[in-house]
Amino acid sequence: MAKNCVRLEDVIHKEHLLSACVFSFFIAQEELFDHLPFSLSSNKVPIYIGRDINYDSMLEDACKQADISVKDKVPKMQLQSISDALCMLYKAEYGTNYHAFYAWSPGSSHSKILLLVYPDFLRLVITSCNMMNIDTKLGDNHWYIHDLPKLPSRTTPAPSSFEEGLMEHMRALSTPDSFLRSIEVWEPKSWDMSLSHGLSEIILIWILTPGAAHTDSFLTGMYDYSRVKVHLVTSVSGVCSGLKAEKHGLLRLRRVVQSLDLGLPKKESHGMRLEICAASIGNLSAKWLNGFNDCALGRQKIREASESCAVPDLKLFYPSVGDVDKAHASAKKAASNIGCHTRPWNNAPNEIKSIFHHYESKDTGYLFHQKLIMAYNPQDTEATPYYIYVGSANLSASAWGTLEHDKKSNDATCNTKLTKVNNFECGVVIPGHLIEALLETGTESWQSGIVPYVQTAKKYDLTKDRPWNSPDWVAEKNFRQDYRDSLH
Structure with a gap:
């Protein structure tokens, strides 16, 4: 093994x-x-x-x-x-x-x-x-x-x-x-x-x-x-505001990242990459992604983004239909576990679709069910990540919640609250300085030890590539009609 x-x-x-x-x-x-x-x-x-x-x-x-x-x-x-x-x-x-x-x-x-x-x-x-x-x-x-x-x-x-x-x-x-x-x-x-x-x-x-x-x-x-030495990040359905605003979801993630004092760049820069791999993708919007990005980077000042904001510089790995078609027959069973709800795909903004990258497992022909968030410096391949998150939470509002303005004053959250959390989720944030000590002796690099996919995989070709959705999943009785529409 x-x-x-x-x-x-x-x-x-x-x-x-x-x-x-x-x-x-x-x-x-x-x-x-x-x-x-x-x-x-x-x-x-x-x-x-x-x-x-x-x-x-x-x-x-x-x-x-x-x-x-x-x-x-x-x-x-x-x-x-x-x-x-x-x-x-x-x-x-x-x-x-x-x-x-x-x-x-x-x-x-x-x-x-x-x-x-x-x-x-x-x-x-x-x-x-x-x-x-x-x-x-x-x-x-x-x-x-x-x-x-x-x-x-x-x-x-x-x-x-x-x-x-x-x-x-x-x-x-x-x-x-x-x-x-x-x-x-x-x-x-x-x-x-x-x-x-x-x-x-x-x-x-x-x-x-x-x-x-x-x-x-x-x-x-x-x-x-x-x-x-890791930090627990959970989600529980409901609204998180006031004293409980930072207990769960995005605001909990922000609080943890801030507490680590990682020295993250305060603005977008070539020395900062936020990379995500998730098995289920929500109905992504620039507004929601901005809230996710701000919290994942532990921004000091956050607010509810406007509907017209730009899509943040994120890198998302998720398999296209072609990636699944090329997988081993046994591995294709795992594709029944994954789906993308950004819908309908043809009408989604190109700025959203442009963050999607192909999924290529280092174990050629296999797929995944992981949920990984990784903040690192792409210009320094020797430096360990600032942190990684592993756990159950996919890239969706149901998992992480949505930032909204809180009419009640709350300096800790810049007067924001967390809404639309629907799921129970559990994961951990692992500070980067711990990672090398956690890898087996003889591991070539931290990338080979914790990243199971090819990080240099290409972006989707927006003229032909589409994200995978399992026919079994879409056919389920409780799979919403608007999710079904994303296939067409």
């Missing part, structure tokens, strides 16, 4: 699990469940599985059992009844230790998180992968993996901001308290300690930050978060 690559079997070791919680937008049952120790007779190793209820393969059976008719999306008022029916179905099918849970959102419950409890540590995984082989095996993706050592005893200081944010997001996803309490509160147990300490060192991407001292660590609960 190539350097800086990871497989699901490298992450989940079911024979050593004490418990596990997996949340993913979409889960291919057997492709994930083969990795988990379900039991029809015992709840000794509880397994918690969360997902977007609208993409649960047993939804139809659960609706029949609950005597509920669902047209497009499960209504919020019927979520509990259908969830209860699904819980019973899964326990009967897979085991007593299967605990199903569901998050409701007006958009997509799109976060992708694994919390794997081993005897000596908690393994945290935040990824761009759905739990299905076309993502975990057949597509380019990113994984943030961090093993958090178990503390010798419970300590009293307040939790770190990362732990606090992670637990808050897990609760927003409706993760059962029975699991969350088990990883927050110290409860000594006579666990089997046969798992070797060395197992926590096998991870190939984003491991521990070296050099963090334990003497003045900020410790809390059951696990040591002191070596977590």
